[in-house]
Amino acid sequence: MRPFLRYLLLLAVILAITWIKIPQRYAMAFPRTLGPEFNRKVRDLYINELNAGLAEIVLLGDSTLKDGVDLEMLSMLTGEKVLMIGVPGSASALWYLILKNNIVVAEHQPQTVVVLFRDTILTAPGYRVQGGYFVQLDEFAGKNEPLLLERSYLNLMNPLEKWSEQYFPVFGARGHIRKEIDGMMRYTLPGWLKCDQVCTDDSMYNVFTSADLEPGQLQNAVATVESYLYTSSQLNFDRQVNKSYLPEMIRLTKEHGIQLVLVRLKQQTFGRSNSDTAETRRYIDKLSEYLDEQGVLFLDYGNDPRLINEGYKDPLHLNEMGQTIFTEILADGLNKTLK
Numbered sequence: 001m002r003p004f005l006r007y008l009l010l011l012a013v014i015l016a017i018t019w020i021k022i023p024q025r026y027a028m029a030f031p032r033t034l035g036p037e038f039n040r041k042v043r044d045l046y047i048n049e050l051n052a053g054l055a056e057i058v059l060l061g062d063s064t065l066k067d068g069v070d071l072e073m074l075s076m077l078t079g080e081k082v083l084m085i086g087v088p089g090s091a092s093a094l095w096y097l098i099l100k101n102n103i104v105v106a107e108h109q110p111q112t113v114v115v116l117f118r119d120t121i122l123t124a125p126g127y128r129v130q131g132g133y134f135v136q137l138d139e140f141a142g143k144n145e146p147l148l149l150e151r152s153y154l155n156l157m158n159p160l161e162k163w164s165e166q167y168f169p170v171f172g173a174r175g176h177i178r179k180e181i182d183g184m185m186r187y188t189l190p191g192w193l194k195c196d197q198v199c200t201d202d203s204m205y206n207v208f209t210s211a212d213l214e215p216g217q218l219q220n221a222v223a224t225v226e227s228y229l230y231t232s233s234q235l236n237f238d239r240q241v242n243k244s245y246l247p248e249m250i251r252l253t254k255e256h257g258i259q260l261v262l263v264r265l266k267q268q269t270f271g272r273s274n275s276d277t278a279e280t281r282r283y284i285d286k287l288s289e290y291l292d293e294q295g296v297l298f299l300d301y302g303n304d305p306r307l308i309n310e311g312y313k314d315p316l317h318l319n320e321m322g323q324t325i326f327t328e329i330l331a332d333g334l335n336k337t338l339k
Contacts, residue, residue, distance in 0.1 A: 015170075026176045032166055035153040036134060036138075036149075038137075042139075045102070050109070054081060055082055055108075055110055056112065057082045057112045058085060058103060059074075059086070061087075061115060061116035063087075065084065067313075067317040069116075070327040071084050073328075074327050077331035085098060091133075092125060096245035096248060097140040099252055099253070100248075104255075104258070109257075109258060112258065112259045115262050117264060118229070120235060120280075122262070123243075125151040147248060151243055227274075229274075230279075235283050237283045250296055260297070261296070261298075261334070265301060265326070266302050266303060266307040267315055268314070268315045268316070276303075288300065299330070301329060307326060
């Protein structure tokens with residue numbers, strides 16, 4: 001019994017110290033406001049590009065867009081000026097912010113916004129919003145973003161997490177603590193070997209971008225991350241849609257006289273993929289019905305036989321051959337639906 005009492009006393013002392021030191025170290029006040037804090041500055045990169053290029057079609061998506069569409073070819077085939085906003089690692093939260101804080105407030109607004117997506121990503125507001133992805137969001141978020149806080153952060157927290165976020169410094173400052181520990185782990189040993197932070201970052205970049213990984217390693221890694229999009233909760237369209245950014249993206253485009261076009265891209269298939277299940281097909285059917293009711297154009301290439309496995313360089317991204325094929329497919333779809 002006595003050792004346990006000593007343990008409790010030691011734990012209480014440690015917690016008391018953290019209650020004092022953590023707010024001082026990271027300049028945080030407790031109790032604190034729930035959710036992350038965004039700075040006031042909003043990046044206006046795409047406002048400037050829209051006003052300078054006078055594009056009539058804006059493409060919005062992640063790295064699958066950058067690898068999947070030949071911009072010059074699409075512009076030539078559609079006869080329209082096209083602006084591509086393909087942000088690697090982005091998802092619906094960032095697409096909503098770019099639409100809200102750049103596209104619809106530009107002096108020159110496009111006639112059409114085309115969003116390239118995969119399966120359930122449009123109704124998964126908590127996908128790619130933490131860690132390094134938060135930095136992307138902060139670039140395009142204003143100081144006051146209640147919808148972003150609610151749908152990507154607060155709605156995903158249980159009551160205990162909310163209490164801990166407000167009143168428990170170790171939990172509330174976990175992002176700062178994790179970043180500091182990661183830095184110590186990453187840079188301490190290389191520093192002893194006279195490799196500074198720049199040297200270490202360059203070395204890690206070279207390893208992870210040029211290493212000859214074991215066959216199937218990348219495919220397995222991507223599948224692990226993407227599996228979040230195929231959980232039972234994410235595949236429940238009726239439950240997710242009003243918690244997502246999709247209704248607001250539709251409202252913003254309608255309000256500014258912009259035609260919204262959603263384009264579903266096929267993934268590389270090995271046997272039975274997540275996109276082939278009955279649950280995913282049911283989700284897409286409900287999405288299609290919802291978009292039709294909202295007056296949103298939906299081009300579904302999720303099972304297009306023209307997009308063959310040989311056109312992919314990994315499970316998600318098209319290679320040069322696949323890019324040419326898909327650009328032609330997309331141009332044909334846009335020409336038929338917009339004109």
